[in-house]
Amino acid sequence: MSLLAFSEQVINGLIIGVFYALAALGLSLIFGVLKIVNFAHGELYMLGGFVYYVFASLFGLPPVAAVLVACVALFLVGMAIEHLLIDPIYRGKVERVDEYAIMITFGLAILLQNLMLSIFGPWTKRPEAIFRGRIEIGELIVSGDRLAAAGVGIVLMGLLLYVLRYTWAGKAVRAVSQDRETAAIVGVNAKLTGMLAFGLGSALAGAAGALIGPVFLVYPTMGVIPVIKAYVIVVLGGLGSVPGAILGALILGLFENLATVLIPDTTRALAYKDAYGLVLLIVVLIFRPQGLFGEKVRRS
Amino acid sequence: MIGRDVSRQAAIGAAVLALFLAVPLFGLDEYWIYILTIGFYYAILASSWSLLVGYVGRISFAHVAMSGLGAYTSVVASGTLGLPLLLSIPLAGLVTGIVGLAIGRLCLRLHGAYLGLTTIAFSEIVRIAFTAEHELTRGSLGLPAVALFETTDRIPYYYSFLALLVTCLLIMWLVLRSRIGLFFAAIREDEDAAASLGVKVVRWKIFAFTFSSIIAGIAGGFYAHFVQLVTPSMMSIQEMGFVLSMAVVGGFQNIFYAALGGVFLELLLEMLREIGEWRMTLFAVVVILILRYAPNGLFGEIVRMALQRRTRT
Amino acid sequence: MTAQLVTDGVVKRFGGLTALDHVTFEIEAGELVGLIGPNGSGKTTFLNVLSGFYRPEQGSVSFEGRSIVGREPSALATAGIARSFQVTKIFRRLSVLENLLVPGLTDWSAAPRAAAEKGRAILDGLDLGRLAGEPAANLSGGQAKLLEFGRIMMLAPKLVLLDEPFGGVHPTLKRLMHDTIRDWNARGTSIILISHDMGSIFDLCRRIVALQNGRVIANGPPEAVRSDPAVLQAYLGTRSARAAS
Ligand SMILES: Nc1ncnc2c1ncn2[C@@H]1O[C@H](COP(=O)(O)OP(=O)(O)OP(=O)(O)O)[C@@H](O)[C@H]1O
Ligand SMILES: [Mg+2]
Numbered sequence: 001m002s003l004l005a006f007s008e009q010v011i012n013g014l015i016i017g018v019f020y021a022l023a024a025l026g027l028s029l030i031f032g033v034l035k036i037v038n039f040a041h042g043e044l045y046m047l048g049g050f051v052y053y054v055f056a057s058l059f060g061l062p063p064v065a066a067v068l069v070a071c072v073a074l075f076l077v078g079m080a081i082e083h084l085l086i087d088p089i090y091r092g093k094v095e096r097v098d099e100y101a102i103m104i105t106f107g108l109a110i111l112l113q114n115l116m117l118s119i120f121g122p123w124t125k126r127p128e129a130i131f132r133g134r135i136e137i138g139e140l141i142v143s144g145d146r147l148a149a150a151g152v153g154i155v156l157m158g159l160l161l162y163v164l165r166y167t168w169a170g171k172a173v174r175a176v177s178q179d180r181e182t183a184a185i186v187g188v189n190a191k192l193t194g195m196l197a198f199g200l201g202s203a204l205a206g207a208a209g210a211l212i213g214p215v216f217l218v219y220p221t222m223g224v225i226p227v228i229k230a231y232v233i234v235v236l237g238g239l240g241s242v243p244g245a246i247l248g249a250l251i252l253g254l255f256e257n258l259a260t261v262l263i264p265d266t267t268r269a270l271a272y273k274d275a276y277g278l279v280l281l282i283v284v285l286i287f288r289p290q291g292l293f294g295e296k297v298r299r300s
Numbered sequence: 301m302i303g304r305d306v307s308r309q310a311a312i313g314a315a316v317l318a319l320f321l322a323v324p325l326f327g328l329d330e331y332w333i334y335i336l337t338i339g340f341y342y343a344i345l346a347s348s349w350s351l352l353v354g355y356v357g358r359i360s361f362a363h364v365a366m367s368g369l370g371a372y373t374s375v376v377a378s379g380t381l382g383l384p385l386l387l388s389i390p391l392a393g394l395v396t397g398i399v400g401l402a403i404g405r406l407c408l409r410l411h412g413a414y415l416g417l418t419t420i421a422f423s424e425i426v427r428i429a430f431t432a433e434h435e436l437t438r439g440s441l442g443l444p445a446v447a448l449f450e451t452t453d454r455i456p457y458y459y460s461f462l463a464l465l466v467t468c469l470l471i472m473w474l475v476l477r478s479r480i481g482l483f484f485a486a487i488r489e490d491e492d493a494a495a496s497l498g499v500k501v502v503r504w505k506i507f508a509f510t511f512s513s514i515i516a517g518i519a520g521g522f523y524a525h526f527v528q529l530v531t532p533s534m535m536s537i538q539e540m541g542f543v544l545s546m547a548v549v550g551g552f553q554n555i556f557y558a559a560l561g562g563v564f565l566e567l568l569l570e571m572l573r574e575i576g577e578w579r580m581t582l583f584a585v586v587v588i589l590i591l592r593y594a595p596n597g598l599f600g601e602i603v604r605m606a607l608q609r610r611t612r613t
Numbered sequence: 614m615t616a617q618l619v620t621d622g623v624v625k626r627f628g629g630l631t632a633l634d635h636v637t638f639e640i641e642a643g644e645l646v647g648l649i650g651p652n653g654s655g656k657t658t659f660l661n662v663l664s665g666f667y668r669p670e671q672g673s674v675s676f677e678g679r680s681i682v683g684r685e686p687s688a689l690a691t692a693g694i695a696r697s698f699q700v701t702k703i704f705r706r707l708s709v710l711e712n713l714l715v716p717g718l719t720d721w722s723a724a725p726r727a728a729a730e731k732g733r734a735i736l737d738g739l740d741l742g743r744l745a746g747e748p749a750a751n752l753s754g755g756q757a758k759l760l761e762f763g764r765i766m767m768l769a770p771k772l773v774l775l776d777e778p779f780g781g782v783h784p785t786l787k788r789l790m791h792d793t794i795r796d797w798n799a800r801g802t803s804i805i806l807i808s809h810d811m812g813s814i815f816d817l818c819r820r821i822v823a824l825q826n827g828r829v830i831a832n833g834p835p836e837a838v839r840s841d842p843a844v845l846q847a848y849l850g851t852r853s854a855r856a857a858s
Binding site: 095100107 | 353357359406407410411412413414416417418420421422424425428429431432537538541544545548576577578579580581583584585587588591592595
C-alpha cells in the first residue's frame, strides 16, 4: 500500500474517531453519573440527525445554527427521558433495577426508531453540509464536509471538557459520578445532576448525528451501527471515563480504517468492517472489564 | 394457599390450550392460521428468553441470533448435506446448545449492562458473518429451505408448532418447578449468597444459557422449514426488540405469560396492518409503560386481578 | 489432634493495598474464636479467603488437612464451611421458607418435603415461624440477620464464619443469637466470630485473634488479648499511630 493511501486512511480514521468520540462521550457521561448504559443512545444520535435535517434543509437555517438547535433539542429530550424513565430507579420505584434500566432504554430505542420511521419513512435524507468543497494537503485530498464537521465536533468536545473541569455543574457531575450519596450529603442535587448528565450526553449524541448527517445520510436506523461503535469505545476506555472515551474512539477509528486496508481480501475486509470493533468489545469485556486504561472495580 | 393458585393456573392453562386446539375447527381463515403459527414461533422465543431474564436475572440480546443460527444449521444440514429434517432440526438444537454453552462460559462473570453489551456484540457478529459469507449463505438473499410437510395446507404446521410450543413450555416448567428453579431464583436475587449456601452458581448459569439457546435453536430450525427461507434479518437487533417487546408485554417474569405475549403481539401486528409503522411505535410505548407501571406484564396483571377477586368473594 | 482449618502466610492484595499480610491462623474443631480489629484491618477479607470468595496471592489454606485454595465458594459450603455476610444478603423476593430451602436442597439426596419440614423447625426455633410464607424483603434488619443464621443451620456445617452478626440488632434478638451460637458450638461446630461488639466477643469466645493492617497482632485468651499493648495501641491509638506514620 502506498504512503498516500495509508495517510488518507489515517486521516479518515481520525475524523471518524471524532464523531465516535462525540457519541461515546455522552454514553460515558451518562454511565458515570447514573450508572446505566443507555441502549437508546444510537437513537438519540439519529434524532439529532433528523432535527438537523428539519432545520437545515426544510427550514433553511444556516448549518451551524441547525447543529446548535439539534444540541439544544436533544438536551431537552435527554432531560425529559431522565426525569420520566430513569429517575424512578433512584426513588425506589423500580423492582429489578438492572434489567429495568436495560430494557427501558432498549424499549426507548425501538420507540424512537419506529416513530421516525412512521413520520419520515425509511428513505435516506441528505441535509445541507456545513462546508462543501475539499481541502488539499499536497496530494492528499480530504473532503471539506467531513473536516468541517470534525472541527465543530472538536470544539464541542473541548467545550464539554471545559464545563466538566471548571464549572460548578461539572464539579457536581464529577461528585455524583464518584459517590452519589456523599455528593448528596455535601449538598449536590443528585436528581438535577442526573438530568443534566443525561441531557448533556444526549446533546452530544445529537451533535454527532447532526454533524455526520450530511456525510453518512439521515435515516431512522442510522444510529444502530454507530452506537455499537460507541459501546466498543466506552468499553475500551473504561465505562464512565471521559478521557478514556476519547482515546478509545481514536483507537477504534484508526483500527477499523487500517484493518480494511491491511486485510488482503478487500471485499471480505469490507463486509466484516463492522465486526472488528465488536470482537474487540467482547475480548475486552471478558478479559479486562474495567477497560484498557481503567482501574479494577471493587467487588461489592 | 400456593397449591390452590397452582391448580387455578393449571385450569386457566388448560382452557387456553383447549382454545388454541379448537381454533382451526371454527373454520378460521387460512391466513390467520398462518399468523397464529408464526405467533407460536415467537411464543417459544419470548418464553425461553424470559427464562433467562425473568428467572435467572441474566439479560441476553443474542436470543434471536441463536434462533437464526439454528435455522441456518438445519437448512444447510438438510439442503447441502441432505440430512432428513428429523436429524437436521435436533442438530440445530445441538449446535446452538454448544454455542450457548460457550457464551455462557465466557460471560460467567458479566452481568447487567455488560452482559447486554457482550451479547449484542455476539449477535451482530453472527449476523454480519452470515451476511458476509456469500458462498455458504447467499448473503442477505437468504437460503431456501425444504418444507416441513409436502402439503400447502396450513393446518399441519399450525398443530406441529402448537405441539412444539407446548412441549417447550412443559419442559421449561418442569425444570423451573424443580429445585433448579429455586437455584435460578437464588442466583437472580444474590449470586454471592447463593454460592455461599452451596448453589453451584457457575454450573446453573451455564446451564440456563445452554438450555434457552437449545430451545431457541430448535424453534429457529422448525421455523426455517415453515417459512422455507432463512435470511440474516432473522438475527437483527430489531427482531430482538420484537421478541423483547413480546416477553415484556406478556410478562417476562413468567414463561407462560411471555408465551401469550408472543402470540398476542404477533396477532396485533397483523390486525393493525392499516396503521403501518405506527404499530411498532405503539408497541414500544406499551412496552415502556408496562416496564414502568406493571412489571408483571399484561397477562400477569390480568391473572393477578382475577385471583384477587376470587379470594375476596 | 490437628487443627480443622489452617492458614499459613496468607497474603491478599488489592492493587497497592495489602489487606492480608502473611496471616497465619488455625482453629481446632469445636473451637469458638473471636476475630477483632479496627475498621479496614482485613477481617472480612480474611473471611472471604476462607470461604473461597477471594483467592490469596500467597500462602496456603487447608481445611481438614486438604488445601482449599482455588476451590469455589459453593464447593466449600458443601464441604462444611458456611458463612454470613457483613451486609446481609438474603433472597429478597423469595419467601422466608424458600430462603432456607436453597441451602436445604443443594444436597441432591435431600427430599423437598423433608427439607421444608427441617426448614420450618429451624424457623420456629428462631422465632420466624409465622413469617415462613412472607417475602424475605418484608423482614426487619434483625430478622434478616436471623434468617442468615437459619440458612446456615440448614447446611449443618462443620465451621461457621460470622461477619458482624450483631450490627444494629436489639438486645433481645442479640440474646437469641448468642444462644444460637453457643448451641452450635456445644454441638461441636467450630465458629469464627467477627464483631466490633466487645461485650459479645468476650462473652462468647475463649480465644481471640486481633488483626491490624492485615497482620495478626495478638492471639490468645480474652484476658491476655484485652491487656495486650499492641491491641490497646490498635484500638485506642489509631489516630496517633496514623499521625506518627
Ligand atoms: N474488593 C476490594 N477491593 C479493594 N480494596 C478492598 C476490597 N475489599 C477490601 N478492601 C480493602 O481492604 C482492607 C480491609 O478490608 P476489610 O473489609 O477486610 O476490613 P474489615 O476488617 O472487615 O473492616 P470493617 O470492620 O470495617 O468491616 C480495607 O482497606 C479495604 O478498603
Ligand atoms: Mg468487615
